[in-house]
Amino acid sequence: xxxxxxxxxxxxxxxxxxxxxxxxxxxxxxxxxxxxxxxxxxxxxxxxxxxxxxxxxxxxxxxxxxxxxxxxxxxxxxxxxxxxxxxxxxxxxxxxxxxxxxxxxxxxxxxxxxxxxxxxxxxxxxxxxxxxxxxxxxxxxxxxxxxxxxxxxxxxxxxxxxxxxxxxxxxxxxxxxxxxxxxxxxxxxxxxxxxxxxxxxxxxxxxxxxxxxxxxxxxxxxxxxxxxxxxxxxxxxxxxxxxxxxxxxxxxxxxxxxxxxxxxxxxxxxxxxxxxxxxxxxxxxxxxxxxxxxxxxxxxxxxxxxxxxxxxxxxxxxxxxxxxxxxxxxxxxxxxxxxxxxxxxxxxxxxxxxxxxxxxxxxxxxxxxxxxxxxxxxxxxxxxxxxxxxxxxxxxxxxxxxxxxxxxxxxxxxxxxxxxxxxxxxxxxxxxxxxxxxxxxxxxxxxxxxxxxxxxxxxxxxxxxxxxxxxxxxxxxxxxxxxxxxxxxxxxxxxxxxxxxxxxxxxxxxxxxxxxxxxxxxxxxxxxxxxxxxxxxxxxxxxxxxxxxxxxxxxxxxxxxxxxxxxxxxxxxxxxxxxxxxxxxxxxxxxxxxxxxxxxxxxxxxxxxxxxxxxxxxxxxxxxx
Numbered sequence: 085x086x087x088x089x090x091x092x093x094x095x096x097x098x099x100x101x102x103x104x105x106x107x108x109x110x111x112x113x114x115x116x117x118x119x120x121x122x123x124x125x126x127x128x129x130x131x132x133x134x135x136x137x138x139x140x141x142x143x144x145x146x147x148x149x150x151x152x153x154x155x156x157x158x159x160x161x162x163x164x165x166x167x168x169x170x171x172x173x174x175x176x177x178x179x180x181x182x183x184x185x186x187x188x189x190x191x192x193x194x195x196x197x198x199x200x201x202x203x204x205x206x207x208x209x210x211x212x213x214x215x216x217x218x219x220x221x222x223x224x225x226x227x228x229x230x231x232x233x234x235x236x237x238x239x240x241x242x243x244x245x246x247x248x249x250x251x252x253x254x255x256x257x258x259x260x261x262x263x264x265x266x267x268x269x270x271x272x273x274x275x276x277x278x279x280x281x282x283x284x285x286x287x288x289x290x291x292x293x294x295x296x297x298x299x300x301x302x303x304x305x306x307x308x309x310x311x312x313x314x315x316x317x318x319x320x321x322x323x324x325x326x327x328x329x330x331x332x333x334x335x336x337x338x339x340x341x342x343x344x345x346x347x348x349x350x351x352x353x354x355x356x357x358x359x360x361x362x363x364x365x366x367x368x369x370x371x372x373x374x375x376x377x378x379x380x381x382x383x384x385x386x387x388x389x390x391x392x393x394x395x396x397x398x399x400x401x402x403x404x405x406x407x408x409x410x411x412x413x414x415x416x417x418x419x420x421x422x423x424x425x426x427x428x429x430x431x432x433x434x435x436x437x438x439x440x441x442x443x444x445x446x447x448x449x450x451x452x453x454x455x456x457x458x459x460x461x462x463x464x465x466x467x468x469x470x471x472x473x474x475x476x477x478x479x480x481x482x483x484x485x486x487x488x489x490x491x492x493x494x495x496x497x498x499x500x501x502x503x504x505x506x507x508x509x510x511x512x513x514x515x516x517x518x519x520x521x522x523x524x525x526x527x528x529x530x531x532x533x534x535x536x537x538x539x540x541x542x543x544x545x546x547x548x549x550x551x552x553x554x555x556x557x558x559x560x561x562x563x564x565x566x567x568x569x570x571x572x573x574x575x576x577x578x579x580x581x582x583x584x585x586x587x588x589x590x591x592x593x594x595x596x597x598x599x600x601x602x603x604x605x606x607x608x609x610x611x612x613x614x615x616x617x618x619x620x621x622x623x624x625x626x627x628x629x630x631x632x633x634x635x636x637x638x639x640x641x642x643x644x645x646x647x648x649x650x651x652x653x654x655x656x657x658x659x660x661x662x663x664x665x666x667x668x669x670x671x672x673x674x675x676x677x678x679x680x681x682x683x684x685x686x687x688x689x690x691x692x693x694x695x696x697x698x699x700x701x702x703x704x705x706x707x708x709x
Contacts, residue, residue, distance in 0.1 A: 095219040096343030105135035118213050129181025137179035140228040143219055148228040150187035150209035153244040154194040155654045157545050159375050163227055185211050191236050197650025199240045206237045215372045218342040231372050244547035247642050251554035252276050254640045258561035265568045266433050273416040278370035281361040283352055283405035283542050284381055285393040292391040297669050302395035305670040309401045320353045331388045338380050344373045354402035371547045396541040397463030404464035405542035412534035423533040429495045432581045443588050444556035446595035449475035450627035455549040457624030459662035461541035471527040471538050474610045474617045476597040478529040480520020490585045525601030555642045621659050628652040
């Protein structure tokens with residue numbers, strides 16, 4: 085127990101480390117900068133950089149890197165040594181505030197969708213002060229990882245982090261305005277919270293390298309199902325085998341060292357499929373930690389003579405892998421704005437935020453669908469283990485009943501704030517019952533005090549769906565803020581919110597569906613409701629360049645028109661390349677493996693027939709003697 089607590093965060097530079105190494109006024113300035121109240125100066129950066137350098141060197145670090153997330157769904161890093169040479173030829177460890185704040189990279193070599201010409205190479209990595217630094221690497225050769233944003237020479241966003249940070253600022257601004265309009269003068273900051281569940285497969289290394297399709301494309305292009313797959317339901321939540329348990333133990337330990345709170349692990353439905361879930365954190369930190377987790381899964385698996393597959397559908401006929409993004413908003417006072425237990429006669433803010441999600445998802449469903457339109461996810465969505473490509477929201481009967489009957493609801497005695505209990509047996513204590521069941525077939529499900537977006541694929545960065553979700557909700561909250569500001573001059577808060585719910589809910593309730601999303605009758609029903617069914621990447625991606633989507637990002641200062649267009653081009657190119665890779669791999673396997681085997685089989689068969697005929701002829705000849 086002590087070792088667990090002692091090891092957690094040992095390779096993560098936390099605020100506690102900073103407080104132990106710099107004067108109090110620097111810590112105060114750091115927190116002000118982190119909360120957006122002031123800007124980082126070179127003087128403060130120099131002091132912080134020196135503290136970080138000393139900590140990293142004491143831990144055995146030799147290099148530092150500006151770690152960023154280009155539009156490849158992967159991360160990127162260029163390692164710089166701490167060693168510098170003095171004029172007299174002696175060496176010293178050097179790491180300045182300038183080194184901390186800014187790095188440089190070749191923008192033309194990363195996907196940019198036409199934002200940069202090939203000959204225009206300069207780009208910058210800028211320190212993201214809101215995400216903690218960490219150490220990775222073997223003893224004696226560790227590297228300090230500095231989370232950074234990646235921008236072009238003229239300031240265009242070339243990564244996943246910049247639009248995420250912009251969207252967080254946008255939704256914070258609008259939610260704070262809503263809180264003040266509703267009488268909350270204590271809240272000073274709003275946090276977008278996120279918890280990510282990551283699914284993956286493990287394959288023995290010796291078998292992996294025998295499959296060119298797995299090696300080259302991440303999925304099997306040819307193959308057949310074994311007699312026993314997942315049909316016996318014996319793998320899901322089953323006993324974790326010793327070899328996997330050893331892998332998971334090391335994975336947890338490596339994640340805990342860098343401050344990633346790996347909380348849950350278990351067998352998933354398909355054979356050799358597993359899941360890891362991280363504790364909730366702020367959205368930006370949670371996205372970074374998910375990227376760390378994906379990288380760590382691969383590295384630790386390799387040490388155990390296994391290969392981790394993050395492809396959404398590596399094997400046809402068994403469940404694919406997703407990435408469930410659990411999203412919510414909370415205040416700096418610890419109040420979850422999506423907690424129905426806060427709903428009372430004098431506090432109806434929960435309804436405003438709930439309604440903003442409903443309206444936002446209905447109006448901009450195509451944008452959310454585009455965030456999950458990837459080549460790998462095309463194989464997964466609509467399967468029996470994944471939500472359909474139709475965007476809908478699950479609320480549960482109780483919340484839906486409140487919205488349907490808003491004028492007659494007794495907010496001080498509603499069922500949402502007083503969950504019932506389930507009695508199992510006299511020897512088992514009563515357990516509290518949540519306000520709704522879970523709906524695993526819903527792409528966007530309300531799960532108690534948060535929304536679970538279940539559509540993103542396992543290999544994708546959660547930054548993309550989350551920045552779009554943030555922007556959508558921020559845009560609706562802005563409209564609500566303007567409405568509240570106007571109406572509250574002559575009416576009570578309760579009157580205004582009830583009128584808002586009546587108007588907007590009736591216009592957008594078509595997006596709510598509490599039934600089985602896997603059934604064909606839902607596809608038919610969704611069509612009657614006018615909901616789109618963008619079945620694959622070819623249909624889904626063009627939403628990014630729809631005029632209303634471009635304007636959505638522009639007016640919320642999340643993406644410029646050119647940045648939106650560039651992302652569309654990057655993702656189209658990725659789709660084409662991935663499809664070509666799979667086709668080319670299939671052709672290569674046919675030519676080099678299948679075709680030679682068929683020729684050999686036909687040859688053997690011909691020889692066998694020839695021998696059989698000769699034997700028959702000899703028998704006839706002998707019978708005639």
